[in-house]
Amino acid sequence: MPLPVASAGLSVTIQSPAPAPRWFWGALVLLHLAALLFQLQQRYYLFPDSDRYLTEAENIVHHGEFYARPPAEPRHPQEYTMRPPGYPLWLAALGTPAGYVAWALLAQNVLSLLNLAWITRLVGRYAPPAWGWWLLLTVTFPGQIIYANVLMSELLLQTAVVGIFASAVACWERPRARHFAALAGWATLAMFVKPVFYPFSALVLAAGLWAAWRQRRAVLAALGALPLVLALLYQGWNAQRTGYFHFSSIAEINLLRYNVRAVLRKVEGPEAADRHLDAIIARAGQQPGYAAEQRYIKAESSRLLRQHLGAYALIHAQGSVNFFLDPGRFDVVHFLGLPEPPGAGLLARFSTAGGYRAVWAYVRTLPVGLIAGLLLVAAANALRLLLLLRFLLDRLAPLHLRVLVAGLLGYVAVLTGPLGAARFAVPVLPLLLVAVPFALARWPRLSGPPRRGAAEKSGGAPG
Numbered sequence: 001m002p003l004p005v006a007s008a009g010l011s012v013t014i015q016s017p018a019p020a021p022r023w024f025w026g027a028l029v030l031l032h033l034a035a036l037l038f039q040l041q042q043r044y045y046l047f048p049d050s051d052r053y054l055t056e057a058e059n060i061v062h063h064g065e066f067y068a069r070p071p072a073e074p075r076h077p078q079e080y081t082m083r084p085p086g087y088p089l090w091l092a093a094l095g096t097p098a099g100y101v102a103w104a105l106l107a108q109n110v111l112s113l114l115n116l117a118w119i120t121r122l123v124g125r126y127a128p129p130a131w132g133w134w135l136l137l138t139v140t141f142p143g144q145i146i147y148a149n150v151l152m153s154e155l156l157l158q159t160a161v162v163g164i165f166a167s168a169v170a171c172w173e174r175p176r177a178r179h180f181a182a183l184a185g186w187a188t189l190a191m192f193v194k195p196v197f198y199p200f201s202a203l204v205l206a207a208g209l210w211a212a213w214r215q216r217r218a219v220l221a222a223l224g225a226l227p228l229v230l231a232l233l234y235q236g237w238n239a240q241r242t243g244y245f246h247f248s249s250i251a252e253i254n255l256l257r258y259n260v261r262a263v264l265r266k267v268e269g270p271e272a273a274d275r276h277l278d279a280i281i282a283r284a285g286q287q288p289g290y291a292a293e294q295r296y297i298k299a300e301s302s303r304l305l306r307q308h309l310g311a312y313a314l315i316h317a318q319g320s321v322n323f324f325l326d327p328g329r330f331d332v333v334h335f336l337g338l339p340e341p342p343g344a345g346l347l348a349r350f351s352t353a354g355g356y357r358a359v360w361a362y363v364r365t366l367p368v369g370l371i372a373g374l375l376l377v378a379a380a381n382a383l384r385l386l387l388l389l390r391f392l393l394d395r396l397a398p399l400h401l402r403v404l405v406a407g408l409l410g411y412v413a414v415l416t417g418p419l420g421a422a423r424f425a426v427p428v429l430p431l432l433l434v435a436v437p438f439a440l441a442r443w444p445r446l447s448g449p450p451r452r453g454a455a456e457k458s459g460g461a462p463g
Helices: 022-042 050-063 086-093 101-123 131-139 142-146 154-173 177-193 200-215 218-242 250-268 270-285 290-307 309-325 329-336 346-352 356-363 368-392 399-419 422-441 454-458
Strands: 003-007 010-014
Touching: 022 101, 022 131, 022 142, 050 086, 086 154, 086 177, 101 131, 101 154, 101 422, 131 368, 131 422, 142 329, 142 422, 154 177, 154 200, 154 399, 154 422, 177 200, 177 218, 200 218, 250 270, 250 290, 250 309, 250 399, 270 290, 290 309, 309 368, 309 399, 309 422, 329 368, 368 399, 368 422, 399 422
Parallel strands: none
Antiparallel strands: 003 010
16 A cells, blocks of 8 residues: 655655566576676686785784785785775675685675665655666676676675665655664765765764754764764774874875876876876875875875866766766676786776777777677666666656765765776666666656656656
8 A cells, every 4th residue: 555755845655666577586696696607617706906805804804903915014004994894894704715705706696686676676665667677777787797796895885875775765754763873874884895985974964963953853963973973983093003094095095096197197198197196106205104195195186186177177077977887898808807908998098098089999999799798888878877867857756766866876976086987886776776767757668658646656746
């Protein structure tokens, strides 16, 4: 029976979600199982960041220490915080350091299926399910399968993102302490899996303060403050270990080696940019201590970005768009064990060699089968983006779903910036699937006639 919800100006009719057809889950389970068996046979478990995750997990198990390099090597302060503890703890709990890689991969495949089940069930409360389109747009997103079968943190973060979205929806519809507790818990997990979600703790605090003011309940503010309090405590612990109060050393690394490098390569050329970065790193190494070194890198990087603000704004915007469009050539080639083509990859060529024209010129040199696969994925990425925009502009779709999807996707895309590769879109794929049934309902030729009552369910006005 439909359940009307009216809270804080929200008027939405919630219905019981329809059960998924067997062919939908049968196809997804078979696809995940095939990829898992393929990976167990070829054993390409490690991507570029996997070694540090695995080493930190080993150090946790054998030495009780959160450090991302072998303990016998000379110590580097940045390795204490290069990888936050969430995913190394996940690997340690699953026995990966002892060689039980299959358990970690199996668990990540289960997470992938649970995430898809969670989001489709949630969306099914507001719109007729789009099972065929959901399956098509998942199958044509290879990162979902690839990152379920390598030792990388994307699927664990995806679970946290879906949890954030689901609990935020619940908080919006019926603000309750248990909903804010869930939101705080999922946000805490997200930031301890990927540092990009550390600033998100401020948004959770703002939501808690707003709800506490509206309902005159201080407990909501306390729950909203929990992720930020834990983040500050973690930074204090990092200060004890490294002498520098910070969340993760990856922030300064990305700022200099990706953001600044991309800008300097665009305005000065690759060779001049590399010389400039080498000089900054050399001067940073002369600073008295790790904290002074990191502050110097941050100050110099900020100065250079301000100096070339126009070029950086363009690169950052292009990266945020590429976040949605990149077909993930590196992921596919590495996962399938294909020979790596010589020279730079798609995103490097995009930023240094002439934008999309350079990308297309490079793609034309790849094997025909790989070109066809990447073009198919790129077309599906464009379709997902088009459906997302249609959903966000559709006043018949529930307002709170549109706001939360736009907010979470925008947050990740903007903070990813120049790094906008397919890998970083994996955690938010379920949010892209939210848009599908609402957008298709406005295109009858693709989805069939729109069902009666869509406007009443959303509480919106005709668009």
